[in-house]
Amino acid sequence: MQPQDVDLRAPLGSTVLPNPLSTAAGCAGYGRELARFVPLDALGTVTTKTIMPQPRSGRATPRLAETPSGMLNSIGMPGAGIDAFVRQELPWLAERGARVLVSIAGERLEEFAALVERLNGQPGVAGIELNISCPNTADRGLFFASNPATSYDVVRAVRKVTDPELPVYAKLSPDVTSITEIAAACVQAGADGLSMVNTALGMAVDLDTLRPALADGTGGLSGPALRPIAVRCVYQVHAAMLAERIPMVPILGMGGIRSGRDALEFTLAGASGVAVGTALFNDPGAPLRILDELRAELAARGFAKYTDAVGLAHRPL
């Protein structure tokens, strides 16, 4: 098997993408800056930073602290709001041939539904990702995805009003007691896929100021330090799908992916797509490099198709 012969096609809900690689929400802006380093149409999808109804400034600085093999952020989902996104950013992305997975968040169910109604039928939109798990919300840990019932409600409300052609993914938090219960609630509510995982809540203290390193105290941990937790989450949820406790839907795996090997690890654990987040800050050219590496890793192991590797770690030797 030669690397160039590997079939990288991968699912997004019931649609098919040319390859499994996406950017992770909040790590590639709306694509303009990244396009200087990576042709956006070469990615499976471009996931936007989270769009909310109104313009948001985001949180106070410092918003960032480097930690071993990772970083903490308390950025707070800044953005220009849905109107500016639909008017200025989405047409630009569509012109470049990007398949856009639009990350959205609201504070109430009606806000999520209203956001989706603005996105239905817009050019370039390949799917919706519900950010129901950001730790940088006003209520900190009390996000929708911390509870099966609220997860169910928001996915249900969104799925009802979303163009039936558009897949809806729910983005889950690792900071829950049982991620399979949350995943089950989302899929039962109609989620076409699951994005796993968001950052985990963390903290660092600055030894010079003797105060929390982030202006708001806590923040989301991302990067390779998060990877084993994310792989565990993907593995547990895929196992529940194999055991038919959850209907089988694609998982978009993310959390510290930095190389083709990391992407393959998520895939073997059960992801049928992978997203690159914090690694973009270190290497904005990472998506194409990781795709090349993934192709080589698959070929070296005799996989003709990317999808043949999905969930393989669950099979007995």
Next chain:
Amino acid sequence: MANPLHLRAEVLTNVPDAAYHRLLLRAPGVPERARPGHFATLAVGGPDSSMLLRRAFSIHRADPEAGTVELVVAARGPGSRRLAEAAPGETLDLIAPLGTPFPLPDGPVSALLVADGHHSAVLFDLAAEIQRRGGQVGFILGAAGADRLFGVERARELTRDVLVLTEDGSAGMAGQVTGPLAQAVGAIEASVVYAGGPVPMLAAVGAIAAELGVRSHVAVEAAMACGVGICMTCVLPVVGEDGVSRFVRSCTDGPVFDGSRVRWADIGTVPPDLEGAAAMGVS
């Protein structure tokens, strides 16, 4: 937005200079694109490094003929210490040029250039460019002590108007760069002040310049993760042309800002009148 290159840059020389290190890097294509005020980022270590965030450095010299750029590294933590120790022959992961450079005068002006420590690195190519346009420059260079001063000789090669200050009096006059600022603006009849340094100094420079009715363009050094505009961590509250204050990225909108437009006193907060503050529950 700058159009940067991302490449493996060979370290040609690493010269200790006072408390700093000057890294000369082979970076074909970069010097042609670089303008005074642009910066560069370096990754720390290789693809398995546990330090993921790139470190930002202003471009000290860009030499298109040699295909090189020179960065000044101040070792402050484990990452910058590692870069300060880079050996000739080693290659570093470089992205440059980045950011929005200094606005340049159309014709001859008199400009005062003010910096603290290694932050002066960003000012020398600018001074040469102002002189090329028929203008004249003066420098005020300061630091905590003599070993933290940077570029005094290079400044003296460019102009006779160089003031040096150290806080401990170990070189030049005792004091801070802001002390003689107003007098120096008058002495060289400066119509514009360019500055590089830590936030409190830039805030003071911006305030003094505004009081004197001269423009100030200041280069900030904010903590950033990516340097290319995607991480949203390096924001400052800045008043826009439309009078509306917003958080703007110091990596793409900056690092150079109009000193009178940055809301220095509000750094570290979300001011209630900032665009989008209401959605954060700030009022």
